[in-house]
């Protein structure tokens with residue numbers, strides 16, 4: 001409150017605000033931690049994955065115990081944020097954001113959406129939703145030793161004004177192929193939190209794309225300019241990602257030998273019944289939101305099935321093998 005940029009009025013605005021952080025990986029950990037400690041009133045965390053050992057160098061809310069237990073990231077993050085500031089309301093949503101569920105999962109009263117995802121499909125989906133609702137989208141990305149941050153707010157360009165199309169799948173380095181330096185995450189996550197705080201207090205954000213190379217200590221800022229008059233999203237208001245989703249039913253989870261399989265997004269799974277069916281074939285654990293099965297005749301292969309019928313298959317050795325294990329043990 002001593003900061004002239006914030007003051008008592010700004011602090012009260014923060015306490016009354018709700019924000020959504022999509023993705024509880026590296027950027028989601030850093031930005032949600034700073035936002036909780038800044039006194040944001042309510043936060044919704046959305047993430048589909050579980051904590052893994054290979055996350056710990058850059059995902060600052062998680063511990064070895066979380067990796068050992070394979071705790072869903074949104075739940076582990078919620079617990080840590082509440083331990084840091086119990087006056088923040090935190091809702092943890094363990095789900096894969098898709099066109100059919102994004103309008104329901106992003107609360108109508110949210111003031112800002114923080115894009116802390118690791119894939120372009122979700123980014124463009126969030127851009128559609130934010131433009132449609134007139135919400136600012138706080139973008140961040142990190143790969144290797146480099147990071148990038150920009151805020152796409154109403155009145156200025158949207159994500160598609162600046163990056164008209166998502167890259168062709170497989171054409172970009174991913175955190176799986178290139179790795180991520182932890183401090184690069186801290187820089188970008190901190191800038192996302194700062195932009196979010198400013199948006200809540202002032203309603204504006206810098207209209208620039210910032211890039212850092214934290215290894216070489218270099219940075220640059222590119223002016224984003226104005227919205228494009230022919231942008232399909234914010235000018236034409238055609239919401240291609242929201243209205244005509246592309247039908248990917250399986251994808252590699254960034255940074256791990258895990259594949260997400262979700263062929264039937266409308267389906268609900270009876271977790272107890274599934275656990276019973278799997279128990280002859282696997283060592284099975286049943287949780288409140290998932291069933292985890294370590295397959296007996298495939299050492300190292302685990303299948304985690306969530307109540308929305310989505311599964312994360314680990315150690316299968318590829319998308320096709322994961323699909324087939326899903327079909328074999330879960331059925332579709």
Ligand SMILES: [Zn+2]
Nearest residue numbers: 158161231234
């Ligand atoms: Zn646009």
